[in-house]
Amino acid sequence: MSNELIQTNTAKLTTAFATALVVADTQIHDDLAYNSIKEWDSTAHMLLIAELENVFNVMLDTDDIIDMSSVAKAKVILSKYGVSF
Amino acid sequence: MSETDLQMWHKEDISAFNVVLKPLQLNDLEQLRLWRNSPEISSQMLDQREISAKQQQRWFEGICTDPRQMQFVIYYKNQQVGACNLKSSTALTVTESDSVETGFYLGEAKYRGTILAFFAALALNQYAFEQLGKKMLLAQVKNTNSAALRFNEQLGYQPDALQLSAEMVAMTLVPQAHRDAAAKFATFIRN
Numbered sequence: 001m002s003n004e005l006i007q008t009n010t011a012k013l014t015t016a017f018a019t020a021l022v023v024a025d026t027q028i029h030d031d032l033a034y035n036s037i038k039e040w041d042s043t044a045h046m047l048l049i050a051e052l053e054n055v056f057n058v059m060l061d062t063d064d065i066i067d068m069s070s071v072a073k074a075k076v077i078l079s080k081y082g083v084s085f
Numbered sequence: 086m087s088e089t090d091l092q093m094w095h096k097e098d099i100s101a102f103n104v105v106l107k108p109l110q111l112n113d114l115e116q117l118r119l120w121r122n123s124p125e126i127s128s129q130m131l132d133q134r135e136i137s138a139k140q141q142q143r144w145f146e147g148i149c150t151d152p153r154q155m156q157f158v159i160y161y162k163n164q165q166v167g168a169c170n171l172k173s174s175t176a177l178t179v180t181e182s183d184s185v186e187t188g189f190y191l192g193e194a195k196y197r198g199t200i201l202a203f204f205a206a207l208a209l210n211q212y213a214f215e216q217l218g219k220k221m222l223l224a225q226v227k228n229t230n231s232a233a234l235r236f237n238e239q240l241g242y243q244p245d246a247l248q249l250s251a252e253m254v255a256m257t258l259v260p261q262a263h264r265d266a267a268a269k270f271a272t273f274i275r276n
C-alpha cells in the first residue's frame with residue numbers, strides 16, 4: 001500500500017467526519033469520540049456511517065456501526081474492509 | 086406458586102431492529118438486579134435503594150401475573166444487554182389501555198450510548214404501536230438526565246406542554262413521530 005494512498009484515505013476520512021458532524025477538519029483527530037462533542041450525537045452518527053460507507057464504498061456490519069466510537073476506532077474498523085490508514 | 090410456575094403472563098418474543106426482546110424470566114432476575122444496583126443505572130432511577138435478591142424475587146412474584154405491565158430482557162446476539170417494559174398508568178391492562186408508559190435501560194456498559202440503544206427502544210415502540218395498537222407512548226425522564234432526554238427526542242418523543250413534576254419530564258410519542266424516527270434508523274438494520 002503506497003503512502004500516497006494512505007494519505008488520501010486519511011484525508012477522505014477527515015473530510016467524511018467533518019462533513020457528517022459539520023465541524024472543521026482541524027477538529028478531527030484520533031481521540032475524537034462519539035458523544036464527546038455536541039455535534040457527534042446519534043443523528044450525526046448515522047450521517048457519519050452513511051458518509052463513510054459512501055466515501056469508501058463499503059457496507060458496515062451492525063457490530064461495526066455500534067463499535068465505531070472514535071476516529072481511531074473508525075480507522076481500525078475500516079481497515080477490516082480493506083481501507084488502509 | 087412454585088418457582089417453576091413463575092413466568093411473565095406475556096409469552097411472545099419480539100424480534101426487530103437487530104435485537105430480540107424476550108419476556109423476563111426467573112433466571113434473568115440476578116442479572117437485572119446487578120444492573121439495577123449499578124451506580125450508572127440506579128442514579129437515573131427515582132428509587133435508588135440497593136435491591137436484595139429476596140426483594141427482586143418478591144418483585145417478580147408480584148408483577149409476573151400483572152396484566153398492567155409487560156417486562157422484557159433485551160438480547161443482542163443471544164446476549165442479555167438490558168431491560169425494558171410497558172406499563173399501564175391506569176387501572177386498565179396494557180392491552181386495554183390506549184397509552185402505556187415505556188421504561189428502558191441498557192445494562193451492558195459497552196453498549197450504552199451506542200446505536201444499539203436506539204434499536205432496542207425502536208423495537209419496543211414498534212411492538213407497542215403496531216402489535217398492541219397503542220395510540221400514545223408515555224415516558225418519564227429525570228430532568229437531570231440530559232442524555233435520556235436527547236435519546237427520547239431522537240426517538241420522536243416530545244415533552245408534554247403541561248409538566249406536573251419538578252423532577253421529572255413527561256414526554257409523549259405518537260405513531261407518526263415513531264415511524265419518522267424508525268425510518269431514519271432503518272438504513273442501518275443489517276445482518
